[in-house]
Amino acid sequence: MPLVKRSIEPRHLCRGALPEGVSSELECVTNSTLAAIIKQLGGLSRHAEDIFGELFNEANSFYKRMSSLQEKVDLLAVKVTQLDSTVEEVSLQDINMRKAFKSSTIQDQQVVSRNSILNSVMEMYQRCDKPPPLNILTPYRDDKKDGLKFYTDPSYFFNLWKEKMLQATENKRKEKRRQKVPVCVCVCVCVCVCACMREQKHLEDPTREVKKVRKARNRRQEWNMMAYDKEFRPDTRLTPSPYHGISSEGSLSPDRSAKQSTERVA
Numbered sequence: 001m002p003l004v005k006r007s008i009e010p011r012h013l014c015r016g017a018l019p020e021g022v023s024s025e026l027e028c029v030t031n032s033t034l035a036a037i038i039k040q041l042g043g044l045s046r047h048a049e050d051i052f053g054e055l056f057n058e059a060n061s062f063y064k065r066m067s068s069l070q071e072k073v074d075l076l077a078v079k080v081t082q083l084d085s086t087v088e089e090v091s092l093q094d095i096n097m098r099k100a101f102k103s104s105t106i107q108d109q110q111v112v113s114r115n116s117i118l119n120s121v122m123e124m125y126q127r128c129d130k131p132p133p134l135n136i137l138t139p140y141r142d143d144k145k146d147g148l149k150f151y152t153d154p155s156y157f158f159n160l161w162k163e164k165m166l167q168a169t170e171n172k173r174k175e176k177r178r179q180k181v182p183v184c185v186c187v188c189v190c191v192c193v194c195a196c197m198r199e200q201k202h203l204e205d206p207t208r209e210v211k212k213v214r215k216a217r218n219r220r221q222e223w224n225m226m227a228y229d230k231e232f233r234p235d236t237r238l239t240p241s242p243y244h245g246i247s248s249e250g251s252l253s254p255d256r257s258a259k260q261s262t263e264r265v266a
Contacts, residue, residue, distance in 0.1 A: 008043045
């Protein structure tokens with residue numbers, strides 16, 4: 001539904017009932033039409049004054065914002081000219097330690113309120129019919145609610161928005177609490193659960209064979225053992241002595257072992 005912001009009265013210039021006992025009806029209609037035109041011009045001038053006043057307020061606020069922005073730009077230009085990259089060195093750690101920029105601009109709130117209402121809209125509001133006096137029935141209600149709010153409640157949408165914002169804030173708070181649970185606690189719980197499950201399986205099936213884990217192969221040690229002759233090779237069934245191990249510099253490759261065996265034969 002469109003809202004008429006400004007209306008010029010009277011709308012109809014020549015419509016109207018003529019008074020009784022008028023000798024010249026044409027002259028009466030002409031005079032009433034001229035009077036209606038003068039009223040329209042008066043209403044038009046009043047609305048024009050309101051429009052130019054609003055434009056002046058908007059231009060004034062825009063000028064203040066531009067002047068403050070120009071001051072910031074001038075200060076920044078002076079500061080930039082004073083900087084010297086060869087003398088002043090800013091480390092990455094210093095940049096990360098600085099606080100983030102936070103604007104000091106105040107956002108407009110309650111734009112549509114009784115204080116910010118236009119004069120033309122206020123005049124239309126004053127001409128409207130008043131709501132029925134349902135507030136006189138409030139003392140007879142058991143829930144002690146205002147009876148007039150069931151007919152009209154200007155704060156209904158604000159209260160509805162406030163409830164939604166509070167619910168959203170509470171949901172975010174609960175989500176943050178869930179995310180603050182330490183990960184180590186979850187890992188410890190998982191380890192304990194796995195250990196309990198293994199013990200339970202072992203108790204349920206005690207005849208289960210325990211598999212032996214194969215030892216990791218050491219290629220260097222195998223090559224060193226192959227350097228010896230068969231009769232000098234240590235028994236693999238016994239634990240190898242630390243004297244059998246040879247350092248990386250003294251490790252014997254197959255070529256070097258072949259050379260040593262030929263020298264022995266010679």
